[in-house]
Amino acid sequence: MTTTTKSGAGVSRYLRLYRVLSQALTEGRIGVGAPLPSEPRLMREYGVSRSTVRRALARLEAEGRIERKRGSGTFARIRKAETATPRDLSHVLDAGASPSTTASSRTIAFQHIATPPFLLSERPAFGATVLLVRQIRYVERKPVVLQTAYVPEDVGGGLTRQRIGDEAGAILTVLASLGHPSSSLEREFAALEADPLAASSLGLTVGAPVFNVRTLARDPEERILAYLNSLYRPDRYEAHARIEIGGAGRHRQETQG
Amino acid sequence: MATPRSRRLKPSPARDAALTSRRIDKGVARYYRLYELLSTALQDGTIAPRSALPSEPDLCARHGISRTTVRRALDRLEREGRIVRRRGSGTYARAQRAVPRFCFELHALPETLAALESRTTMTTLHSNPAPVPAALRAMAADLGATAYLLQRLRRSQGEPLSLTTAYLPEPIGQRLRQQKRSGMSVLAMLRRLGQPTAAVRYSVGAIPADADAARALEVPLGSPLLRVRSVLTDEAGGLRAVLESLCRSDRLQFKMLEPTPT
Numbered sequence: 001m002t003t004t005t006k007s008g009a010g011v012s013r014y015l016r017l018y019r020v021l022s023q024a025l026t027e028g029r030i031g032v033g034a035p036l037p038s039e040p041r042l043m044r045e046y047g048v049s050r051s052t053v054r055r056a057l058a059r060l061e062a063e064g065r066i067e068r069k070r071g072s073g074t075f076a077r078i079r080k081a082e083t084a085t086p087r088d089l090s091h092v093l094d095a096g097a098s099p100s101t102t103a104s105s106r107t108i109a110f111q112h113i114a115t116p117p118f119l120l121s122e123r124p125a126f127g128a129t130v131l132l133v134r135q136i137r138y139v140e141r142k143p144v145v146l147q148t149a150y151v152p153e154d155v156g157g158g159l160t161r162q163r164i165g166d167e168a169g170a171i172l173t174v175l176a177s178l179g180h181p182s183s184s185l186e187r188e189f190a191a192l193e194a195d196p197l198a199a200s201s202l203g204l205t206v207g208a209p210v211f212n213v214r215t216l217a218r219d220p221e222e223r224i225l226a227y228l229n230s231l232y233r234p235d236r237y238e239a240h241a242r243i244e245i246g247g248a249g250r251h252r253q254e255t256q257g
Numbered sequence: 258m259a260t261p262r263s264r265r266l267k268p269s270p271a272r273d274a275a276l277t278s279r280r281i282d283k284g285v286a287r288y289y290r291l292y293e294l295l296s297t298a299l300q301d302g303t304i305a306p307r308s309a310l311p312s313e314p315d316l317c318a319r320h321g322i323s324r325t326t327v328r329r330a331l332d333r334l335e336r337e338g339r340i341v342r343r344r345g346s347g348t349y350a351r352a353q354r355a356v357p358r359f360c361f362e363l364h365a366l367p368e369t370l371a372a373l374e375s376r377t378t379m380t381t382l383h384s385n386p387a388p389v390p391a392a393l394r395a396m397a398a399d400l401g402a403t404a405y406l407l408q409r410l411r412r413s414q415g416e417p418l419s420l421t422t423a424y425l426p427e428p429i430g431q432r433l434r435q436q437k438r439s440g441m442s443v444l445a446m447l448r449r450l451g452q453p454t455a456a457v458r459y460s461v462g463a464i465p466a467d468a469d470a471a472r473a474l475e476v477p478l479g480s481p482l483l484r485v486r487s488v489l490t491d492e493a494g495g496l497r498a499v500l501e502s503l504c505r506s507d508r509l510q511f512k513m514l515e516p517t518p519t
Contacts (some may be wrong), residue, residue, distance in 0.1 A: 016465070016477065016478045017478065017479070019465040019479045020465055020468070020479055023464055023465055024467070027390075028391050028392065029390060029391070031391075184514065184515060184516060186512070186513075186514050187514075187515070188511065188513075189511040189512075190483060190506040190511075191481035191482050191483040191484075191504075191506040192463075192481055192506065193480075195289070196290060206289050207479075209464060209465050209479075209480075209482070210463060234462050234464060238460045239459075239460070239461040239462070240458070241513060242458045242459070243366050243456065243459070245366060245367060245454055245455060245456065
Protein backbone atom coordinates (compact mmCIF):
# COMPACT_ATOMS: atom_id res chain seq x y z
CA MET A 1 0.00 0.00 0.00
CA THR A 2 1.04 3.59 -0.42
CA THR A 3 1.51 5.42 2.80
CA THR A 4 -0.19 8.75 2.68
CA THR A 5 2.02 11.66 3.49
CA LYS A 6 1.52 15.40 3.45
CA SER A 7 -1.75 15.98 1.72
CA GLY A 8 -3.77 13.12 3.12
CA ALA A 9 -4.63 12.93 6.78
CA GLY A 10 -5.19 9.21 6.46
CA VAL A 11 -7.72 9.29 3.66
CA SER A 12 -6.22 8.51 0.32
CA ARG A 13 -5.25 11.45 -1.84
CA TYR A 14 -7.37 10.34 -4.71
CA LEU A 15 -10.46 10.44 -2.50
CA ARG A 16 -9.62 13.94 -1.37
CA LEU A 17 -9.14 15.15 -4.91
CA TYR A 18 -12.33 13.36 -5.92
CA ARG A 19 -14.29 15.15 -3.18
CA VAL A 20 -12.95 18.56 -4.08
CA LEU A 21 -13.77 18.11 -7.79
CA SER A 22 -17.10 16.57 -6.94
CA GLN A 23 -17.98 19.61 -4.83
CA ALA A 24 -17.01 21.99 -7.67
CA LEU A 25 -19.23 20.04 -10.08
CA THR A 26 -22.15 19.85 -7.66
CA GLU A 27 -22.07 23.57 -7.01
CA GLY A 28 -21.73 24.43 -10.65
CA ARG A 29 -18.34 26.08 -10.18
CA ILE A 30 -17.45 23.86 -13.12
CA GLY A 31 -20.56 24.35 -15.24
CA VAL A 32 -22.12 21.69 -17.47
CA GLY A 33 -20.07 21.35 -20.66
CA ALA A 34 -17.17 23.34 -19.22
CA PRO A 35 -13.70 21.82 -19.23
CA LEU A 36 -12.04 20.60 -16.04
CA PRO A 37 -8.44 21.67 -15.41
CA SER A 38 -5.99 19.52 -17.38
CA GLU A 39 -4.29 16.54 -15.75
CA PRO A 40 -0.90 18.29 -15.48
CA ARG A 41 -2.57 21.30 -13.93
CA LEU A 42 -4.41 19.17 -11.35
CA MET A 43 -1.13 17.42 -10.55
CA ARG A 44 0.58 20.76 -9.97
CA GLU A 45 -2.23 22.41 -8.09
CA TYR A 46 -2.88 19.53 -5.71
CA GLY A 47 0.64 18.16 -5.52
CA VAL A 48 -0.41 14.65 -6.53
CA SER A 49 0.73 12.12 -9.11
CA ARG A 50 -0.78 11.47 -12.51
CA SER A 51 -2.19 8.16 -11.36
CA THR A 52 -3.94 9.86 -8.42
CA VAL A 53 -5.47 12.42 -10.77
CA ARG A 54 -6.59 9.66 -13.13
CA ARG A 55 -8.12 7.65 -10.34
CA ALA A 56 -10.19 10.64 -9.18
CA LEU A 57 -11.28 11.37 -12.76
CA ALA A 58 -12.07 7.71 -13.39
CA ARG A 59 -14.44 7.69 -10.46
CA LEU A 60 -16.21 10.86 -11.62
CA GLU A 61 -16.46 9.35 -15.08
CA ALA A 62 -17.89 6.12 -13.70
CA GLU A 63 -20.51 8.21 -11.91
CA GLY A 64 -21.38 9.86 -15.20
CA ARG A 65 -20.44 13.29 -13.97
CA ILE A 66 -17.66 14.02 -16.42
CA GLU A 67 -16.81 13.01 -19.93
CA ARG A 68 -13.27 12.46 -21.11
CA LYS A 69 -12.77 13.23 -24.77
CA ARG A 70 -9.61 11.85 -26.20
CA GLY A 71 -7.24 14.55 -27.37
CA SER A 72 -9.54 17.33 -26.28
CA GLY A 73 -9.95 17.17 -22.51
CA THR A 74 -12.36 16.43 -19.69
CA PHE A 75 -15.78 18.06 -19.48
CA ALA A 76 -18.54 18.38 -16.89
CA ARG A 77 -21.73 16.47 -17.65
CA ILE A 78 -25.29 16.76 -16.43
CA ARG A 79 -26.22 14.09 -13.98
CA LYS A 80 -29.80 13.07 -13.53
CA ALA A 81 -31.46 14.29 -10.35
CA GLU A 82 -28.51 16.43 -9.46
CA THR A 83 -29.12 18.68 -6.49
CA ALA A 84 -27.16 21.83 -7.19
CA THR A 85 -27.30 23.24 -3.68
CA PRO A 86 -28.10 21.74 -0.31
CA ARG A 87 -31.79 22.09 0.15
CA ASP A 88 -33.37 23.57 3.17
CA LEU A 89 -35.20 20.53 4.50
CA SER A 90 -36.31 22.14 7.75
CA HIS A 91 -39.92 22.04 6.60
CA VAL A 92 -39.78 18.26 6.53
CA LEU A 93 -37.23 17.51 9.24
CA ASP A 94 -37.47 19.88 12.15
CA ALA A 95 -39.65 20.39 15.17
CA GLY A 96 -42.92 21.99 14.25
CA ALA A 97 -42.67 20.69 10.71
CA SER A 98 -45.96 19.49 9.35
CA PRO A 99 -46.00 15.70 8.96
CA SER A 100 -44.77 15.00 5.49
CA THR A 101 -45.22 12.02 3.26
CA THR A 102 -41.71 12.48 1.89
CA ALA A 103 -39.95 12.16 5.27
CA SER A 104 -39.34 8.85 7.00
CA SER A 105 -36.97 7.41 9.57
CA ARG A 106 -35.43 4.18 10.73
CA THR A 107 -34.60 3.75 14.39
CA ILE A 108 -31.32 1.86 14.78
CA ALA A 109 -31.01 2.13 18.56
CA PHE A 110 -33.53 2.71 21.35
CA GLN A 111 -32.05 1.98 24.74
CA HIS A 112 -31.43 3.23 28.24
CA ILE A 113 -27.75 3.88 28.85
CA ALA A 114 -25.51 5.35 31.51
CA THR A 115 -25.33 9.07 30.72
CA PRO A 116 -22.17 9.62 28.66
CA PRO A 117 -19.50 11.66 30.48
CA PHE A 118 -19.52 14.44 27.88
CA LEU A 119 -23.18 15.14 28.70
CA LEU A 120 -23.01 14.62 32.43
CA SER A 121 -19.98 16.85 32.95
CA GLU A 122 -21.64 19.82 31.26
CA ARG A 123 -25.27 19.15 32.16
CA PRO A 124 -25.57 17.28 35.46
CA ALA A 125 -29.36 17.70 35.18
CA PHE A 126 -29.41 14.69 32.84
CA GLY A 127 -29.07 12.28 35.77
CA ALA A 128 -27.36 8.91 35.86
CA THR A 129 -29.14 7.29 32.93
CA VAL A 130 -30.74 8.58 29.72
CA LEU A 131 -32.80 7.24 26.87
CA LEU A 132 -30.73 7.06 23.69
CA VAL A 133 -32.60 7.09 20.38
CA ARG A 134 -30.47 6.83 17.26
CA GLN A 135 -32.04 7.02 13.85
CA ILE A 136 -31.40 7.58 10.23
CA ARG A 137 -33.84 10.09 8.75
CA TYR A 138 -34.73 10.17 5.10
CA VAL A 139 -36.36 12.59 2.70
CA GLU A 140 -37.70 11.04 -0.46
CA ARG A 141 -36.07 7.82 0.74
CA LYS A 142 -32.60 9.33 0.59
CA PRO A 143 -30.66 9.46 3.87
CA VAL A 144 -30.19 13.01 5.13
CA VAL A 145 -29.16 12.74 8.76
CA LEU A 146 -27.88 10.32 11.36
CA GLN A 147 -29.38 11.65 14.56
CA THR A 148 -28.66 10.57 18.11
CA ALA A 149 -31.01 11.90 20.76
CA TYR A 150 -30.32 11.76 24.50
CA VAL A 151 -33.51 12.24 26.48
CA PRO A 152 -33.67 12.53 30.29
CA GLU A 153 -35.56 9.62 31.85
CA ASP A 154 -38.31 11.79 33.34
CA VAL A 155 -39.00 13.34 29.93
CA GLY A 156 -38.70 10.30 27.69
CA GLY A 157 -41.25 8.14 29.54
CA GLY A 158 -43.87 8.20 26.80
CA LEU A 159 -41.47 7.82 23.87
CA THR A 160 -41.79 4.65 21.82
CA ARG A 161 -40.24 3.53 18.56
CA GLN A 162 -43.73 3.56 17.07
CA ARG A 163 -44.49 7.19 17.94
CA ILE A 164 -41.10 8.34 16.72
CA GLY A 165 -41.57 6.46 13.46
CA ASP A 166 -45.04 7.99 13.02
CA GLU A 167 -43.48 11.45 13.15
CA ALA A 168 -40.68 10.48 10.74
CA GLY A 169 -38.14 10.82 13.53
CA ALA A 170 -38.96 14.34 14.69
CA ILE A 171 -38.28 13.67 18.37
CA LEU A 172 -39.05 17.21 19.52
CA THR A 173 -42.43 17.01 17.80
CA VAL A 174 -43.20 13.76 19.60
CA LEU A 175 -42.09 15.23 22.93
CA ALA A 176 -44.33 18.26 22.33
CA SER A 177 -47.29 15.94 21.72
CA LEU A 178 -46.46 14.21 25.03
CA GLY A 179 -46.76 17.50 26.90
CA HIS A 180 -43.12 18.60 26.67
CA PRO A 181 -43.04 21.52 24.21
CA SER A 182 -39.59 23.02 23.54
CA SER A 183 -39.37 26.72 24.07
CA SER A 184 -35.68 27.31 23.47
CA LEU A 185 -32.99 25.68 21.37
CA GLU A 186 -29.25 26.08 21.79
CA ARG A 187 -27.44 24.93 18.69
CA GLU A 188 -23.79 24.43 17.79
CA PHE A 189 -22.53 23.89 14.26
CA ALA A 190 -19.40 22.04 13.20
CA ALA A 191 -17.83 20.29 10.21
CA LEU A 192 -16.55 16.78 10.95
CA GLU A 193 -15.24 13.74 9.13
CA ALA A 194 -17.73 10.91 8.70
CA ASP A 195 -16.91 8.03 11.02
CA PRO A 196 -17.72 4.52 9.79
CA LEU A 197 -21.25 4.55 11.25
CA ALA A 198 -22.11 7.97 9.78
CA ALA A 199 -20.54 6.99 6.46
CA SER A 200 -22.52 3.78 6.11
CA SER A 201 -25.75 5.40 7.33
CA LEU A 202 -25.53 8.36 4.98
CA GLY A 203 -23.99 6.65 1.95
CA LEU A 204 -20.68 8.52 2.24
CA THR A 205 -17.08 7.38 2.35
CA VAL A 206 -15.31 7.33 5.71
CA GLY A 207 -13.62 10.70 6.26
CA ALA A 208 -15.96 12.65 3.98
CA PRO A 209 -17.19 15.94 5.45
CA VAL A 210 -20.44 15.87 7.43
CA PHE A 211 -22.35 18.81 8.85
CA ASN A 212 -22.78 18.45 12.58
CA VAL A 213 -25.55 20.22 14.51
CA ARG A 214 -25.78 19.72 18.27
CA THR A 215 -29.02 20.93 19.76
CA LEU A 216 -30.03 21.34 23.37
CA ALA A 217 -33.79 21.76 23.74
CA ARG A 218 -35.43 23.17 26.87
CA ASP A 219 -39.03 23.64 27.94
CA PRO A 220 -40.56 26.93 29.19
CA GLU A 221 -39.33 26.11 32.73
CA GLU A 222 -35.76 25.79 31.35
CA ARG A 223 -35.79 22.07 31.97
CA ILE A 224 -33.69 20.04 29.52
CA LEU A 225 -35.86 18.05 27.10
CA ALA A 226 -33.25 16.51 24.83
CA TYR A 227 -29.76 16.78 23.45
CA LEU A 228 -29.59 15.93 19.75
CA ASN A 229 -26.38 15.17 17.93
CA SER A 230 -27.13 15.29 14.21
CA LEU A 231 -24.75 14.41 11.39
CA TYR A 232 -26.12 15.69 8.10
CA ARG A 233 -25.09 14.96 4.56
CA PRO A 234 -23.73 18.37 3.61
CA ASP A 235 -25.01 18.13 0.03
CA ARG A 236 -28.56 17.65 1.32
CA TYR A 237 -28.81 19.95 4.29
CA GLU A 238 -27.79 23.42 5.37
CA ALA A 239 -28.89 25.47 8.36
CA HIS A 240 -30.44 28.87 7.76
CA ALA A 241 -30.92 31.86 10.01
CA ARG A 242 -31.79 35.50 9.74
CA ILE A 243 -30.50 37.97 12.28
CA GLU A 244 -31.75 41.53 12.51
CA ILE A 245 -29.44 44.16 13.90
CA GLY A 246 -31.25 47.10 15.43
CA GLY A 247 -29.78 50.29 16.83
CA ALA A 248 -27.46 49.87 19.85
CA GLY A 249 -26.81 46.25 19.00
CA ARG A 250 -30.34 45.03 19.63
CA HIS A 251 -31.51 42.37 17.28
CA ARG A 252 -34.12 39.80 16.56
CA GLN A 253 -33.82 36.58 14.73
CA GLU A 254 -35.82 33.89 13.10
CA THR A 255 -34.27 30.58 12.40
CA GLN A 256 -35.11 27.52 10.50
CA GLY A 257 -33.49 24.30 9.47
CA MET B 258 13.03 -0.86 12.03
CA ALA B 259 12.06 -3.43 14.60
CA THR B 260 9.86 -2.00 17.27
CA PRO B 261 10.36 -3.88 20.51
CA ARG B 262 7.45 -4.25 22.87
CA SER B 263 7.66 -1.13 24.90
CA ARG B 264 9.20 -1.86 28.23
CA ARG B 265 7.86 1.38 29.58
CA LEU B 266 4.30 0.30 29.04
CA LYS B 267 2.85 0.08 32.50
CA PRO B 268 -0.20 -2.06 33.06
CA SER B 269 -3.37 0.02 33.01
CA PRO B 270 -6.65 -1.86 33.27
CA ALA B 271 -8.71 1.15 32.19
CA ARG B 272 -6.65 1.69 29.09
CA ASP B 273 -6.55 -1.96 28.20
CA ALA B 274 -10.30 -2.21 28.57
CA ALA B 275 -10.80 0.83 26.38
CA LEU B 276 -8.49 -0.50 23.72
CA THR B 277 -9.80 -4.04 23.59
CA SER B 278 -13.46 -3.33 24.21
CA ARG B 279 -14.23 -3.91 20.58
CA ARG B 280 -12.36 -6.02 18.20
CA ILE B 281 -11.83 -4.08 15.05
CA ASP B 282 -14.18 -5.02 12.25
CA LYS B 283 -12.86 -6.00 8.94
CA GLY B 284 -13.87 -3.66 6.19
CA VAL B 285 -12.82 -0.68 4.20
CA ALA B 286 -11.73 1.44 7.06
CA ARG B 287 -10.05 -0.81 9.58
CA TYR B 288 -7.31 1.75 10.01
CA TYR B 289 -9.90 4.41 10.71
CA ARG B 290 -11.47 2.39 13.49
CA LEU B 291 -8.14 1.97 15.21
CA TYR B 292 -7.38 5.64 14.62
CA GLU B 293 -10.71 6.58 16.18
CA LEU B 294 -10.19 4.29 19.14
CA LEU B 295 -6.71 5.66 19.88
CA SER B 296 -7.83 9.19 19.17
CA THR B 297 -10.60 8.93 21.76
CA ALA B 298 -8.24 7.35 24.29
CA LEU B 299 -5.76 10.20 23.78
CA GLN B 300 -8.46 12.80 23.99
CA ASP B 301 -10.15 11.62 27.16
CA GLY B 302 -6.87 10.89 28.90
CA THR B 303 -7.22 7.09 28.92
CA ILE B 304 -3.75 7.30 27.41
CA ALA B 305 -2.23 10.12 29.46
CA PRO B 306 0.17 12.70 27.96
CA ARG B 307 3.75 11.38 27.76
CA SER B 308 2.71 7.79 28.52
CA ALA B 309 3.39 5.00 26.07
CA LEU B 310 0.93 3.61 23.58
CA PRO B 311 0.76 -0.17 23.15
CA SER B 312 3.47 -1.41 20.78
CA GLU B 313 2.73 -2.10 17.12
CA PRO B 314 2.81 -5.90 17.49
CA ASP B 315 0.57 -5.53 20.51
CA LEU B 316 -1.99 -3.48 18.56
CA CYS B 317 -1.85 -5.97 15.67
CA ALA B 318 -2.55 -8.86 18.01
CA ARG B 319 -5.27 -7.15 20.03
CA HIS B 320 -7.26 -5.98 17.08
CA GLY B 321 -6.47 -8.69 14.61
CA ILE B 322 -5.17 -6.28 11.99
CA SER B 323 -2.02 -6.01 9.92
CA ARG B 324 1.07 -4.03 10.75
CA THR B 325 0.40 -1.80 7.74
CA THR B 326 -3.03 -0.91 9.09
CA VAL B 327 -1.63 -0.15 12.54
CA ARG B 328 1.05 2.04 11.00
CA ARG B 329 -1.48 3.93 8.96
CA ALA B 330 -3.44 4.83 12.09
CA LEU B 331 -0.24 5.81 13.94
CA ASP B 332 1.00 7.81 10.92
CA ARG B 333 -2.11 9.88 11.05
CA LEU B 334 -1.90 10.52 14.79
CA GLU B 335 1.73 11.49 14.32
CA ARG B 336 0.86 13.91 11.54
CA GLU B 337 -1.76 15.45 13.77
CA GLY B 338 0.93 16.02 16.36
CA ARG B 339 -0.79 13.86 18.93
CA ILE B 340 1.84 11.18 19.36
CA VAL B 341 5.58 11.01 19.00
CA ARG B 342 7.41 7.89 17.80
CA ARG B 343 10.86 7.36 19.21
CA ARG B 344 13.04 4.98 17.34
CA GLY B 345 13.86 1.92 19.38
CA SER B 346 11.81 3.09 22.30
CA GLY B 347 8.15 3.26 21.34
CA THR B 348 5.23 5.59 20.74
CA TYR B 349 4.15 8.20 23.26
CA ALA B 350 1.19 10.50 23.77
CA ARG B 351 2.11 14.15 23.32
CA ALA B 352 0.94 16.89 25.63
CA GLN B 353 -1.39 18.99 23.52
CA ARG B 354 -0.49 22.56 22.83
CA ALA B 355 -3.36 24.84 23.68
CA VAL B 356 -4.90 25.89 20.37
CA PRO B 357 -6.84 29.12 20.49
CA ARG B 358 -10.56 28.48 20.20
CA PHE B 359 -13.27 31.00 19.59
CA CYS B 360 -16.98 30.84 19.87
CA PHE B 361 -18.95 32.76 17.29
CA GLU B 362 -22.43 33.48 18.58
CA LEU B 363 -24.70 34.12 15.64
CA HIS B 364 -27.49 35.37 17.91
CA ALA B 365 -25.27 38.10 19.38
CA LEU B 366 -23.69 39.32 16.20
CA PRO B 367 -22.26 42.78 16.92
CA GLU B 368 -20.86 41.68 20.29
CA THR B 369 -19.34 38.46 19.00
CA LEU B 370 -17.71 40.27 16.08
CA ALA B 371 -16.28 42.88 18.42
CA ALA B 372 -14.81 40.15 20.63
CA LEU B 373 -13.32 38.37 17.64
CA GLU B 374 -11.89 41.60 16.21
CA SER B 375 -10.09 42.42 19.43
CA ARG B 376 -8.39 39.05 19.68
CA THR B 377 -7.53 38.19 16.07
CA THR B 378 -5.84 39.71 13.06
CA MET B 379 -6.71 39.74 9.38
CA THR B 380 -4.42 39.47 6.38
CA THR B 381 -5.75 40.57 3.02
CA LEU B 382 -5.02 37.98 0.35
CA HIS B 383 -6.93 39.46 -2.58
CA SER B 384 -8.76 42.69 -3.28
CA ASN B 385 -9.88 43.17 -6.85
CA PRO B 386 -12.94 43.09 -9.08
CA ALA B 387 -13.92 39.48 -9.80
CA PRO B 388 -16.79 37.36 -11.13
CA VAL B 389 -19.32 36.31 -8.49
CA PRO B 390 -19.78 32.52 -8.14
CA ALA B 391 -23.20 31.34 -9.31
CA ALA B 392 -24.16 29.95 -5.89
CA LEU B 393 -23.64 33.35 -4.24
CA ARG B 394 -25.42 35.17 -7.07
CA ALA B 395 -28.39 32.92 -6.40
CA MET B 396 -28.43 34.16 -2.79
CA ALA B 397 -28.29 37.83 -3.74
CA ALA B 398 -29.48 38.49 -7.26
CA ASP B 399 -28.81 42.25 -7.20
CA LEU B 400 -25.08 41.66 -6.75
CA GLY B 401 -24.62 41.17 -10.50
CA ALA B 402 -22.10 39.04 -12.33
CA THR B 403 -19.00 40.90 -11.17
CA ALA B 404 -18.29 42.58 -7.87
CA TYR B 405 -15.43 43.79 -5.77
CA LEU B 406 -13.76 40.81 -4.10
CA LEU B 407 -12.05 41.15 -0.73
CA GLN B 408 -10.48 37.92 0.53
CA ARG B 409 -8.95 37.87 3.98
CA LEU B 410 -7.50 35.32 6.35
CA ARG B 411 -8.26 35.60 10.04
CA ARG B 412 -5.65 34.35 12.46
CA SER B 413 -5.19 34.10 16.17
CA GLN B 414 -1.66 33.94 17.55
CA GLY B 415 -0.48 33.08 14.07
CA GLU B 416 -2.90 30.16 13.70
CA PRO B 417 -5.41 30.41 10.84
CA LEU B 418 -9.08 30.40 11.86
CA SER B 419 -11.09 31.34 8.80
CA LEU B 420 -10.83 32.43 5.19
CA THR B 421 -13.47 34.98 4.29
CA THR B 422 -14.29 36.13 0.79
CA ALA B 423 -16.55 39.19 0.59
CA TYR B 424 -18.25 40.31 -2.59
CA LEU B 425 -19.28 43.95 -2.52
CA PRO B 426 -20.83 46.37 -4.98
CA GLU B 427 -17.83 47.97 -6.72
CA PRO B 428 -17.86 51.56 -5.36
CA ILE B 429 -18.13 50.36 -1.77
CA GLY B 430 -15.48 47.71 -2.35
CA GLN B 431 -13.03 50.32 -3.57
CA ARG B 432 -13.66 52.41 -0.46
CA LEU B 433 -13.31 49.42 1.88
CA ARG B 434 -9.97 48.63 0.38
CA GLN B 435 -8.58 51.84 1.80
CA GLN B 436 -9.61 50.87 5.33
CA LYS B 437 -6.51 49.37 6.81
CA ARG B 438 -7.84 48.43 10.23
CA SER B 439 -6.65 44.90 10.73
CA GLY B 440 -9.06 42.47 12.32
CA MET B 441 -12.14 44.49 11.49
CA SER B 442 -15.14 42.65 10.07
CA VAL B 443 -16.79 43.70 6.83
CA LEU B 444 -19.90 44.56 8.84
CA ALA B 445 -17.92 46.92 11.08
CA MET B 446 -16.05 48.47 8.16
CA LEU B 447 -19.30 49.15 6.35
CA ARG B 448 -20.73 50.77 9.48
CA ARG B 449 -17.72 53.07 9.68
CA LEU B 450 -18.36 54.13 6.12
CA GLY B 451 -21.92 55.08 7.09
CA GLN B 452 -23.38 51.94 5.54
CA PRO B 453 -24.90 50.08 8.50
CA THR B 454 -26.25 46.57 8.08
CA ALA B 455 -29.83 45.97 9.23
CA ALA B 456 -30.09 42.23 8.69
CA VAL B 457 -27.90 39.22 7.95
CA ARG B 458 -29.15 36.04 6.32
CA TYR B 459 -27.03 32.97 7.01
CA SER B 460 -26.59 29.56 5.41
CA VAL B 461 -24.33 27.20 7.32
CA GLY B 462 -23.02 23.88 6.04
CA ALA B 463 -19.91 21.76 5.55
CA ILE B 464 -17.60 21.31 2.55
CA PRO B 465 -14.26 19.66 1.76
CA ALA B 466 -11.29 22.06 1.67
CA ASP B 467 -10.17 22.82 -1.90
CA ALA B 468 -6.55 23.60 -2.78
CA ASP B 469 -6.73 27.31 -1.90
CA ALA B 470 -8.59 26.83 1.37
CA ALA B 471 -6.34 23.93 2.40
CA ARG B 472 -3.25 26.06 1.82
CA ALA B 473 -4.57 29.15 3.61
CA LEU B 474 -6.04 27.33 6.59
CA GLU B 475 -3.15 24.84 6.84
CA VAL B 476 -5.31 21.72 6.69
CA PRO B 477 -5.06 18.67 4.41
CA LEU B 478 -6.87 18.81 1.10
CA GLY B 479 -10.48 17.64 1.45
CA SER B 480 -10.65 18.26 5.21
CA PRO B 481 -14.08 19.23 6.47
CA LEU B 482 -14.58 22.98 6.81
CA LEU B 483 -17.59 24.85 8.08
CA ARG B 484 -18.95 27.10 5.37
CA VAL B 485 -20.88 30.15 6.53
CA ARG B 486 -22.47 32.21 3.79
CA SER B 487 -24.05 35.49 4.73
CA VAL B 488 -26.00 38.18 2.92
CA LEU B 489 -25.85 41.63 4.50
CA THR B 490 -28.71 43.99 3.74
CA ASP B 491 -29.69 47.55 4.70
CA GLU B 492 -32.93 48.89 6.21
CA ALA B 493 -34.71 48.82 2.87
CA GLY B 494 -33.55 45.31 2.07
CA GLY B 495 -30.90 46.58 -0.35
CA LEU B 496 -27.72 44.55 -0.68
CA ARG B 497 -24.63 45.58 1.26
CA ALA B 498 -22.39 42.53 0.76
CA VAL B 499 -22.27 38.76 0.34
CA LEU B 500 -19.69 36.83 2.35
CA GLU B 501 -18.44 33.29 2.28
CA SER B 502 -16.37 32.19 5.27
CA LEU B 503 -14.58 28.86 5.38
CA CYS B 504 -13.81 28.06 8.98
CA ARG B 505 -11.68 25.56 10.80
CA SER B 506 -14.25 23.85 12.93
CA ASP B 507 -11.63 22.84 15.49
CA ARG B 508 -10.84 26.48 16.25
CA LEU B 509 -13.99 28.41 15.56
CA GLN B 510 -17.25 27.22 17.07
CA PHE B 511 -20.59 28.53 15.92
CA LYS B 512 -23.48 28.77 18.32
CA MET B 513 -27.02 29.96 18.05
CA LEU B 514 -29.71 30.47 20.66
CA GLU B 515 -33.38 30.55 19.77
CA PRO B 516 -35.20 32.56 20.73
CA THR B 517 -32.63 35.27 21.38
CA PRO B 518 -32.18 35.88 25.10
CA THR B 519 -33.50 39.30 26.13
